[in-house]
Amino acid sequence: MAETMRGRRKRAVTELRRGLILDAARTVFERDGLDGASLRGIAAEAGYTPAALYFHFDSKEALYAEVLGQSLSALRDHVDKAVEGAATPEAQFRLAALAFFDFYAAHPRDLDLGFYLFRSGMRPHGLGRERDKALNEALEAALSPIRQAAEQMGSDQETARLAMADAFAHASGVLLLAHTQRLRMFGAQARVLMERYVDVQIGQLLMKGERP
Structure with missing residues (x-):
């Protein structure tokens, strides 16, 4: 069955959020290193809540x-x-x-x-x-x-x-x-x-x- 318009929009939004999170993560890793980074800090950099981040990465x-x-x-x-x-x-x-x-x-x-x-x-x-x-x-x-x-x-x-x-x-x-x-x-x-x-x-x- 062809993907619905709603499904395509949802997937596009999910991919956009994931991309923003990854960009924020790279920024935080460059600044704080792997040891100094935290999901909370990455979430803040991305403009999301930690709970929203956990939806994509554990x-x-x-x-x-x-x-x-x-x-x-x-x-x-x-x-x-x-x-x-x-x-x-x-x-x-x-x-x-x-x-x-x-x-x-x-x-x-x-x-x-x-x-x-x-x-x-x-x-x-x-x-x-x-x-x-x-x-x-x-x-x-x-x-x-x-x-x-x-x-x-x-x-x-x-x-x-x-x-x-x-x-x-x-x-x-x-x-x-x-x-x-x-x-x-x-x-x-x-x-x-x-x-x-x-x-x-x-x-x-x-x-x-x-x-x-």
């Missing part, structure tokens, strides 16, 4: 997971678009790795979000086993074109996964140094460093793939 961890999930979805879209039409595995590896880097270079607060750095410091955080699993899978999906390209260059699955992890670790490290302006002491440009790393990795993967 905890601040659920909200953080949703905000981070949206960020990872945007990351994946950015990487997937970058590798469209890549003519060779080498091109796909390069485009995917640099797209990952460029996304977070342009959106440093998303990098903070991914590492739970909003006023929380560099220490392990979690949002619950199921949420952590889903978010880790979303991150891996965004990085998967790197792994796939490595496999197409002749790497076994383990080597390809390590190449994907290495690209993630290297990009994150360079971005951290760039956003904290620590690279100034070396007179280095962050993207140039990332490009050099990618070229070296591609060369190494091709050499390994040629071995008997």
Whole structure:
């Protein structure tokens, strides 16, 4: 049965409220961190009562997971678009790795979000086993074109996964140094460093793939 006009309006209002809550949650997380945030504070930022907030989300961890999930979805879209039409595995590896880097270079607060750095410091955080699993899978999906390209260059699955992890670790490290302006002491440009790393990795993967 086709959706009624009343049903469509109700769904639109629900989606609008949910979006406003998520925007407010991100603002609060940026200001107070995950530890300092509260559903009451997020509700106040959104202009709703805590009871209204509970209708959509049952905890601040659920909200953080949703905000981070949206960020990872945007990351994946950015990487997937970058590798469209890549003519060779080498091109796909390069485009995917640099797209990952460029996304977070342009959106440093998303990098903070991914590492739970909003006023929380560099220490392990979690949002619950199921949420952590889903978010880790979303991150891996965004990085998967790197792994796939490595496999197409002749790497076994383990080597390809390590190449994907290495690209993630290297990009994150360079971005951290760039956003904290620590690279100034070396007179280095962050993207140039990332490009050099990618070229070296591609060369190494091709050499390994040629071995008997």
